[in-house]
Amino acid sequence: GLKIGADQEAWSVHQDAQIEFQRDHRLCFVAKGINPDHQNQARIKSSMPNAWSLIGQVEAQVNDDDTVNFYFKKEHHLMTVLEGGPYKYIGWMIVLDRWSNMRYPSFLRYIPFWIKINKLHAMYQKIGIVNSIGSKLGHVDEVLITEQIKTHLPEVWVKVDFDVDSTITLARSVEIMPNTPPVELEFKNTGLQKLCTTCGSFKHGYEVCPKVDDDREQSFYHCS
Known part of the structure; x- marks a missing residue:
C-alpha cells in the first residue's frame, strides 16, 4: 500500500x-x-x-x-x-x-532453579567448592548445605539462574582437587519436568532434536 x-x-x-x-x-x-x-x-x-x-x-x-x-x-x-x-x-x-x-539483555533469558548436588563427598561439602561447581550450571544466587539430622542425610543445594539457551546437565565428572580422581556428580533440578532427552534443551523435544540429525550425518560420513 x-x-x-x-x-x-x-x-x-x-x-x-x-x-x-x-x-x-x-x-x-x-x-x-x-x-x-x-x-x-x-x-x-x-x-x-x-x-x-x-x-x-x-x-x-x-x-x-x-x-x-x-x-x-x-x-x-x-x-x-x-x-x-x-x-x-x-x-x-x-x-x-x-x-x-525489558530494556536489559537478560530479559526473559533466565529461569531460577534449586539444584540438588548428589554424590559430593562430605569433606568437599564446603561453600566455596559448592559455589564453584554451581557456577558451571548457571549464575549462583544461593548455596545451601544442610547438616545430618537423625535419619536425614546432609544435602547440598545451589540456586542458579539458568540460561534458557543452554542445555541441562544431569551428571558430570568433576576434578575437585589436583591429582585426585574426578568425582561423578549428579544434579537434580527442582521443578524440571520435560526436556529434550538427547541434548538437554528446553526448546524442543527429542523427536525434533537437531543433534540427532548431526549424529546421523556424522555416522554417514564415517561409514562412507
Missing part, C-alpha cells in the same frame, strides 16, 4: 502518555513458553492464574511476539509468583521477567 510520509521524521508519543503507560505496567511481568511446538500462549494466558491460585486477581494479554503480559492488582501477589518459580505449562518450562526489565 501507499506509504506517504514514511520517509519523514519519526513522531514521538507525548511524555505524559509514556509515563502513564509505564505506570500501568508497574505490576506487570512477561511470560514466554520455551517450547513453541508444544506451548500455546493463549492457553498459558488462561491457565497460569489458576496455577498461581490467583483467579480474578490478575489480568493477561497475549502480545504479538508470542509473550504474555500478566497484570497484577497487588504487588505481593506479583512478588510471590516471581519468587515461587520455576513454572511450566503442560510440562515444558516457562520463563518469567518483570516488564520493567
Whole structure:
C-alpha cells in the first residue's frame, strides 16, 4: 500500500502518555513458553492464574511476539509468583521477567532453579567448592548445605539462574582437587519436568532434536 510520509521524521508519543503507560505496567511481568511446538500462549494466558491460585486477581494479554503480559492488582501477589518459580505449562518450562526489565539483555533469558548436588563427598561439602561447581550450571544466587539430622542425610543445594539457551546437565565428572580422581556428580533440578532427552534443551523435544540429525550425518560420513 501507499506509504506517504514514511520517509519523514519519526513522531514521538507525548511524555505524559509514556509515563502513564509505564505506570500501568508497574505490576506487570512477561511470560514466554520455551517450547513453541508444544506451548500455546493463549492457553498459558488462561491457565497460569489458576496455577498461581490467583483467579480474578490478575489480568493477561497475549502480545504479538508470542509473550504474555500478566497484570497484577497487588504487588505481593506479583512478588510471590516471581519468587515461587520455576513454572511450566503442560510440562515444558516457562520463563518469567518483570516488564520493567525489558530494556536489559537478560530479559526473559533466565529461569531460577534449586539444584540438588548428589554424590559430593562430605569433606568437599564446603561453600566455596559448592559455589564453584554451581557456577558451571548457571549464575549462583544461593548455596545451601544442610547438616545430618537423625535419619536425614546432609544435602547440598545451589540456586542458579539458568540460561534458557543452554542445555541441562544431569551428571558430570568433576576434578575437585589436583591429582585426585574426578568425582561423578549428579544434579537434580527442582521443578524440571520435560526436556529434550538427547541434548538437554528446553526448546524442543527429542523427536525434533537437531543433534540427532548431526549424529546421523556424522555416522554417514564415517561409514562412507
